[in-house]
Amino acid sequence: MTKDVIALTPKMPDLRTLLAGLYAGGPDLGVNTLADGAVIQLCAPDGRPLVSIEAPILVQVPGETTRLLGISSGAPDSPVWWTEARASTAVAEGGRLAGSFAGRLATVLGGMVWPPEASSTDVVPLTTDISAVPVPATSSPAVDVLTTKAAVVIQDRPLVTMTSWLSDALRGATTDDRALQIVTPPTTRLTLPTRTALLGHPNRWVVQDPDHGFYDGLSGAVLHWKGGTFTPALDENGTASVAEAFKAGPDAGERQLIISLRTLHPADEDLVLGRALEAAWHTLTGTAPAGWSTAEPVNLLWSTRQLTDLARRRAPRPTWLIAVGHPDRPAIATVRVTRTPAGVEQDITLTLGHGKDETPPLHAIEPLAETLAAEHGLTSMLTSLRSARRDLTVPAHFETPPIPVSYTLGSESVRDIDLDRALRPPLDLVPTRLGRTARPAVHYALGDGTDPRAWNVLEQLTQHLAQVS
Structure with missing residues (x-):
């Protein structure tokens, strides 16, 4: 098992401060590096790692320490440097070494440690008989x-x-x-x-x-x-x-609105990714995303240009991204960017949390679908609603599945299926044409997210659309 300890500091830990932290075990312990220096390991005399420390991350996005650590007061204001240490508890001193490392950083730089009870500045001498501790079968700091x-x-x-x-x-x-x-x-x-x-x-x-x-x-x-x-x-x-x-927990009346959409664009040098997600965020919350990253904590302020540059550098390999909203409106999205023979695809899932007294903006879904179809290369979009936590976290008990609210086909998808077929499903549905008369998108309203029978309607609809004329 391992123990995670995080130092949150207003200043970047420089080399001298890191060395002071690494001295938490005294002069008898060694230091190793992994991943081209991105990970520093505090090691026992025989070389086995006791604490692995990741390179400090500058978290510029407001609210991330609260979202991920539950810290409501006392943490340095963003931007904040996040330095994470992961200790092996196979050695009794591991957790205390990580706490002393983080505590030394926080003491020197004026920050704090999470969890607070782990913090110390004590020298933790290694007294465990290392020869009696099995050598771990993995060199990955995360794998136990x-x-x-x-x-x-x-x-x-x-x-x-x-x-x-x-x-x-x-x-x-x-x-x-x-x-x-x-x-x-x-x-x-x-x-x-x-x-x-x-x-x-x-x-x-x-x-x-x-x-x-x-x-x-x-x-x-x-x-x-x-x-x-x-x-x-x-x-x-x-x-x-x-x-x-x-078994299911109590229903607190909180809900999540889920938008799952796919876009397709030609792979040209002028393409800027993230604009479809940005349009959806603006329509549903009134603001742009607050930040993005390839991992949590989300540390970079929102920039479509920067995330496009990253995806372009990684192509033709896919790129997976996370985006978060501002602290007062729980919202999070995952984006997968893939280069295909047809162009550049973005698979986006945006989830918004709503409290018992908050109304999900279902009225904005059709206008959003029209905007995405007209301006952002929409292929398809499924909107659904579920009873689940406003803070967008997942508990270890049953949660009711989402219920479809609407389904939208972009104009290119409608053309591939055939407009007449798209407009005449064998169901009690009245599709709405969106956008240009000659090349419309088609929007299907399936319900208000409260009737599970909407899944049957969606299944019959997709079967109808998949049939070859």
Whole structure:
């Protein structure tokens, strides 16, 4: 298991300050670097890592420390330098070494440590008999257990975020054809980007409940450790059971509005990415996104030019991005940019949180669809509504699935399907033509997000549209 400790400081930790922090274990410990110097490791005399420290990140986006760490007061105002240390608890001194490292940075630079109780400035001498501690099977700072089938990350944070640590672990597991499996207590929640990353089979969120054993935090399936991986425990009929602890929590009246859209653009040098997402954000919240990044914390102020430059440098490899909103309006999006033979595709999922007394802006969906179709290369857009947390985090219990509100086809998709077919579904629907008369987009209103039968309507609609004339 590992322990994460974060130093939040108003000034960048310079080399001298980092060295002072690394002296937390006294003069007998060594230092190593990974990832071309992006990760510094405090090591035992035999070279095995005790604490891994990521290069400091300047978080310029307001509200990120509150969103991810729950810090409401005492944290330095943004911009803030975020320095994360990850300690191995296989060695008893690991967690205290990480706390002393972070505490020294915060003391010198005038910041704070999360969690606060981890902070100290004490020298923590290594007294554990290192020769009696098994050498870890992985060199990745994020992975606690590595088998031929799975890379297991054990987290005790209240909120598991898609950090660069975790992103690297996911990338490594995917490359090696392993499952990424995150083990947490039942009180832990996930951010939406983390949940998105775990949706791909065979990745899994493993919840360790003290009374109910292990279960999948997204499906509820009872799990056991078998053959080097967590897998569903099947009965004599080969059926998986659902853990009692996964039963639905109380409905607080909070909801999430989910916009899933795809755009397609020619791959030319004038293309600027992110504008479709920006248009959606403006329409639904009145402001642009606050920031973007490839991991959490989201550290860069919103810039369509910068994210376009990043995607262009990475092409033809895909680029995955996160965008967040301003603190007073919970909103988060994931964007996947892919170069295809047809051009450049953006797959975007934007989720907005609404409290019990807040009304989701369903009235703005059709105008948004028209704008995206006319100006941003919309291929398709599905809008849905669900009962779920306003803060956009994912708890380890059942949440009702989203219910479709509307579906939109862009003009190119309508042309491929045939306009007459798109306008005459064999259902009690009255499609709306959007945009140009000769090359319209088509919008289908499916309901208000309260009737689950809208899924049946959507299924019949998509089957009709998929039929070849």
